[in-house]
Amino acid sequence: MKAGSNIEKLFDRGEFVVTGEIGPPMSSDASPVREHARFLKGYADAFNLTDNQTAIVRMSSLASAVVCLEEGVEPVMQMTCRDRNRIAMQSDLLGASALGVRNLLCIAGDHQTFGNQRESKNVYDLDSIQQLMVLSRMRDEGKVWGDNDLDEAPKVYLGAAANPFADPFEFRVTRLAKKVKAGADFIQTQAIFDMDRFERWMAEVTSRGLHERTHIMAGLVPLKSVGAARYMKNRVSGMIVPDQLVDRMKAAEDPKEEGIRICVEQIEHLLTIEGVHGVHIMPVAWEKKLPEIVERAGLLPRPTP
Amino acid sequence: MIIGEQKPLKEIISNLEGHETILVAGCRSCVAICLAGGEKEVGIMAESLRLHSDINDLGWEIAETTVERQCESEWVLELAPLVEEADCVLSMACGVGAQTVQALFPDTRVIPGLNTSNMGAPEEQGMWSEKCGGCGDCVLHLTGGICPIARCAKSLLNGPCGGSQDGMCEIDPDTPCAWDEIFQSLKRLGRLDLMEEVIPPKSWIPSRNGGPRKIVKESAVLTEEEKHTKEGLD
Amino acid sequence: MTGRIVGFCCSYCGYASADLAGRQGLEYSPDVMIVKLPCSGRIDVLHILRAFRQGADAVFVAGCLEGNCNFANGNYEARKRVNEAKGILESLGIDPRRLEMFNVASNQGWRFPRIVEEMVSRVEELGPSPLGENG
Numbered sequence: 001m002k003a004g005s006n007i008e009k010l011f012d013r014g015e016f017v018v019t020g021e022i023g024p025p026m027s028s029d030a031s032p033v034r035e036h037a038r039f040l041k042g043y044a045d046a047f048n049l050t051d052n053q054t055a056i057v058r059m060s061s062l063a064s065a066v067v068c069l070e071e072g073v074e075p076v077m078q079m080t081c082r083d084r085n086r087i088a089m090q091s092d093l094l095g096a097s098a099l100g101v102r103n104l105l106c107i108a109g110d111h112q113t114f115g116n117q118r119e120s121k122n123v124y125d126l127d128s129i130q131q132l133m134v135l136s137r138m139r140d141e142g143k144v145w146g147d148n149d150l151d152e153a154p155k156v157y158l159g160a161a162a163n164p165f166a167d168p169f170e171f172r173v174t175r176l177a178k179k180v181k182a183g184a185d186f187i188q189t190q191a192i193f194d195m196d197r198f199e200r201w202m203a204e205v206t207s208r209g210l211h212e213r214t215h216i217m218a219g220l221v222p223l224k225s226v227g228a229a230r231y232m233k234n235r236v237s238g239m240i241v242p243d244q245l246v247d248r249m250k251a252a253e254d255p256k257e258e259g260i261r262i263c264v265e266q267i268e269h270l271l272t273i274e275g276v277h278g279v280h281i282m283p284v285a286w287e288k289k290l291p292e293i294v295e296r297a298g299l300l301p302r303p304t305p
Numbered sequence: 306m307i308i309g310e311q312k313p314l315k316e317i318i319s320n321l322e323g324h325e326t327i328l329v330a331g332c333r334s335c336v337a338i339c340l341a342g343g344e345k346e347v348g349i350m351a352e353s354l355r356l357h358s359d360i361n362d363l364g365w366e367i368a369e370t371t372v373e374r375q376c377e378s379e380w381v382l383e384l385a386p387l388v389e390e391a392d393c394v395l396s397m398a399c400g401v402g403a404q405t406v407q408a409l410f411p412d413t414r415v416i417p418g419l420n421t422s423n424m425g426a427p428e429e430q431g432m433w434s435e436k437c438g439g440c441g442d443c444v445l446h447l448t449g450g451i452c453p454i455a456r457c458a459k460s461l462l463n464g465p466c467g468g469s470q471d472g473m474c475e476i477d478p479d480t481p482c483a484w485d486e487i488f489q490s491l492k493r494l495g496r497l498d499l500m501e502e503v504i505p506p507k508s509w510i511p512s513r514n515g516g517p518r519k520i521v522k523e524s525a526v527l528t529e530e531e532k533h534t535k536e537g538l539d
Numbered sequence: 540m541t542g543r544i545v546g547f548c549c550s551y552c553g554y555a556s557a558d559l560a561g562r563q564g565l566e567y568s569p570d571v572m573i574v575k576l577p578c579s580g581r582i583d584v585l586h587i588l589r590a591f592r593q594g595a596d597a598v599f600v601a602g603c604l605e606g607n608c609n610f611a612n613g614n615y616e617a618r619k620r621v622n623e624a625k626g627i628l629e630s631l632g633i634d635p636r637r638l639e640m641f642n643v644a645s646n647q648g649w650r651f652p653r654i655v656e657e658m659v660s661r662v663e664e665l666g667p668s669p670l671g672e673n674g
Contacts, residue, residue, distance in 0.1 A: 081459070086506060108466040111458050111476045122459070129463040130506040145506060163467030168488050171500065175464045178503050190467055237468040237475035314630035352588040353627050359592055360631065360669045 002139060002185065003157040005102035006074045006305040007046050007278075011186065011215045015303050016271065017278030019076060019188070019217065020044040020290045022068070024059035030067045033059070036287055037071035043291045044281070045302055046074040046103060048188075052083060055115025062092055065101045076159065077101050080109025085125035086134055090144055093135055097154035105159040105188065106131040129182045132158060136183025160184035162216070164201035165194060166238040173204045180214045187214055188280040191221035192266065193232070193241040202275050211275030218270045219280045222289060223259035226250040260293060267297040306335040306426065307399045308433045309342065309419040311350075318357060320416050321395065325364065327354065328391035329418070330384065330406065331371035332398035339433050341419055342397030344371040350397060350418065375402025381409050388413050423455070441511025441518065447499050449490025456483035462504040464488075542596035542662030544571045544655065547586065549579040549617075551609040552645045553601030559648030567652035568659050579603070579640075580613025587624040587638060596668045597637045597658040601651075604642045614642060634665050 001008060010017050020040055025032040033049075040047065047068060051061040065075035077096055079089060093104065108128045112120050126134065134145045135158060142153035160179040164172055176187065192198045198218070205211055223229050226249040233241035245262070252258035263281070270276050283289045294300055312320075321327060329351045337343025351369040358365035370387055372380040375398035384406070388394060393414045396403035400421040407415040423435040438454025444462075445452060454460045458476045465484035468475025472485040491497050509515060527535065548554040554575050560567065572595075576582060579602025590598045600621055602614035618640045625635035639658065643650045 108459055108461065110468070113476050124459045124461070125509065126506050127459070127461040127463050128466075129503055133503065134506060161467060166465065166467045166469050167471055167482075168465075168469075168485055171464060171488050174501055178463055178501070182503055237470045237473075314627060318630075349584045349588070349627075352585050352592070353631065356588055356592050356633075357631050360633070 003102040003155040005046070005157045007076075007103060007186065008157045009305040010045055010303060011277060013303075016299070017046075017215070017217060018044045018294060018299055018302065019046045019048060019278065019280045020287075021048040021050065021280070021282045022064065022287065023050050023053065024061065024064040026056070026058050028059070030059065030064070033064045033067045034071055037068045037073040039288065040290055041071065041073050042302060043294050043300070045305070046076050048076040048078055048105060048280070048282075051078040051080050051107075051109070052115070054110050055082065055112045055117060057115070057117060062096050062099075062101070065096065066099050069100050074103070075101055076103040076105055078105045078107060079131070080107050081124050081126055081128055081131055082109035082112060082122050085123050086145055089126070089131060090134065090138060093138060093154050093156060094150070097156055102155060103157045103159065104135065105161065106135065106184070107161045128160060129178050132160060132179060132182035132184055140183075157185050158183055159186045159188060161190065162187045163190040163238050164192075164198050165190055165240040169197075169201075172201060173208060173210070176205060176210055176214075177208060180210055184214050186217060186277075188217045189219040190238060191219045191232070191282060192270075193229075193239070193245055195266065195269065197240060199273065202273055206275040211277070215277040216275055217278035217280045218266075218273075218276050219282060220263055220266055221282050221284055222263040222286060222293060223249055223255075224286055225255050225259075228259075228284075260289065260296070263293050264296045267293075267299070306338055306424070307401070307421060308339045308423050308425045308435070309336055309399050309421040310339075311341050311346065311397075312418060312420055314353060317350075317395065317416070317418055318354070321354075321393065324393040324414070324416075326366045326391045326393075327368070328384075328387050328394045329354070329367060329369045330375065330387075330394050330396050330398070331369075332373075332375040332402050333371055334374045334376075334398075336398055336402075336419060337371075338427070340431070342399075347371050347397050350395070354395075375399075376405050378405065378409055381405055385410075425455075439512065440507075440509070441515075442508065444504075447502075447504070448487045449494055449496070449499075451483055451487045451490055453483055453487065456481075456486070462507060464500060542568075542570060542659055542667065543594060544568070544658050544662070545574060545590040545595045545598045546571055546601060546655070546658075547574045547576055547579070547582050547599070548601045549576050549581075549603060549609075549613070551578070552603035552607070552643050553579065553641075555645035556601070556643045556647050557651045559646065560651040563648045565648060565652050567655040571655050578608065578610045578613035579617035580608070580610060580615075582617050582620055584620050584624045584627070587621070588627065591628070591633065591637075591668065592670070594668055594670055595637075596662045596665075597639075599639045599641060599654060599658055601641045601643055601654060604644050607644070633669055636661050637665060637668075 007017050022036045049061045049064040061078045065077040068075040106128045112122050142150045162176050229246045229249045232239050329347050331342045331347035347369050351367045354367050388410045395416050395418045397418040403415050403417045424437040425433050425435040428434045435455050438452050440454045469482040474480040474482045582600050602617050608614040621640040628635045641654050
């Protein structure tokens with residue numbers, strides 16, 4: 001056991017893991033996090049707390065993760081490379097571990113020009129692969145980067161993101177291999193809409209045996225409307241939404257129901273793909289729908305870790 | 306080369322407030338190539354300022370000059386007679402040139418006429434793109450001749466992030482993804498193996514982050530004795 | 540009041556059109572100073588600014604029709620420089636409409652007086668040069 005987190009235990013046992021997501025509020029009041037945690041408890045094995053997503057200032061992932069712990073819900077803390085240098089990253093990991101946070105997702109982070117602090121200076125002292133190297137070394141060797149010993153090593157299960165839908169496609173599996181080599185224990189992919197492309201990616205992943213060295217979780221975002229589908233298709237870099245899906249949403253009498261139905265179908269299909277060890281469900285602006293999705297997909301009750 | 310762009314005319318005029326005899330000083334080097342501060346641009350700037358002075362009855366006296374390179378004292382010192390006649394110098398050189406003039410003529414205020422931007426090259430006439438990150442530890446041999454520090458918006462070193470789509474960067478549909486370019490270049494060179502290596506955390510000490518840099522080439526530095534001899538000959 | 544107008548005309552078209560107008564007996568304001576250029580592309584932002592400094596109320600540049608420049612791209616260059624000069628005029632608080640670029644053909648004698656009229660009407664609207672008596 002590297003960290004003893006719930007999802008680590010479940011992965012080790014060969015269970016299909018489910019994670020959800022909670023977006024921290026633009027507020028110094030943590031009640032929204034508490035409310036979501038209480039409402040969603042038991043419907044997933046752990047919940048990601050995003051880190052100033054799209055470079056918009058929100059309550060920190062670390063603080064939000066601790067609030068989740070207080071509610072008896074397991075958090076997956078996120079840490080971008082955009083806002084912190086290696087000193088802050090290592091320091092925050094020590095703090096997070098001290099407070100009981102056991103999962104950390106390492107990501108590059110959306111460029112600051114996306115958000116509400118466009119004029120800020122970004123950091124990018126490390127990229128996400130170097131971040132994995134540094135933090136896994138802290139855990140495995142009990143040292144900070146540069147060799148000084150820590151009195152106590154952090155306990156953390158490390159994750160990273162993968163995007164089978166970004167370009168160049170030929171490089172995407174190599175990039176995954178680098179993340180695994182650098183220390184990624186689990187992977188959460190970008191939201192899947194183009195199942196064909198995902199399956200091609202997974203085929204290459206399994207042929208390289210990467211699914212045996214890391215646990216891949218398929219990312220999903222339930223569509224709320226045809227507008228949401230179009231937005232993600234046209235306005236988000238690194239996302240592919242096939243026309244058939246847009247048309248299906250457009251033709252639907254009840255788009256919200258259709259969106260949930262699509263998501264459930266996707267989960268049922270993903271359960272059959274070799275190498276997929278879980279799903280990461282991100283109901284953007286729709287957190288309350290997670291229980292229904294998980295139930296309809298037959299993923300309840302969640303196993304006890 | 307260093308790439309800069311003229312400050313807006315209104316801003317320059319505003320910054321010249323309080324001055325009446327102005328020496329507009331350009332440079333024939335980088336800023337002439339990026340059409341910001343060469344002899345031609347100095348001429349147009351001087352004429353614009355004279356027109357401004359005439360319209361508003363300011364009685365400004367504007368002189369113009371352009372030196373070979375405004376960052377080297379040998380050339381800048383030759384401006385002494387012109388600087389003496391002026392109460393300020395509007396430097397149309399890059400920030401380096403402007404600082405050199407100020408350092409050599411500490412009693413005459415220097416106003417920058419340019420916003421100096423980056424180290425880059427002309428793409429086509431009228432367009433100049435950033436190329437070099439000045440990180441002090443060049444890895445171009447590992448990246449197919451494309452600088453990931455300057456040309457990747459996140460200065461990543463291990464491949465493109467998840468926002469790379471159709472060869473473009475997530476920040477702007479017109480900005481090429483440097484890592485896509487690196488991939489294509491290494492593919493063409495038959496060296497995709499270089500993209501499989503994990504590049505460890507970078508030392509930023511040789512970059513601007515380590516503090517203002519000074520490079521010394523020992524074999525060129527003059528000893529005190531050599532300096533005296535040189536002065537004697539001058 | 541007709542205003543002091545400076546017209547930079549390329550010899551192939553701009554000037555030829557003015558010349559033809561003269562031979563056809565067409566009338567236009569006498570207060571136009573025509574400066575003959577080998578090509579409109581010879582115009583420099585400096586010339587335009589100097590014309591205003593010397594008291595011009597309005598300035599125009601007349602080159603060949605686009606695609607017909609005797610030196611291929613000269614009239615495109617001229618237009619770009621006229622636009623650059625307009626930007627400078629605007630920054631200095633001078634109405635950029637005092638400056639204009641026109642494309643004419645050498646056999647369009649009738650156009651030259653129209654161009655002059657256009658600039659005269661702009662001067663009437665905008666008033667004399669901001670230099671006032673100083674030019």
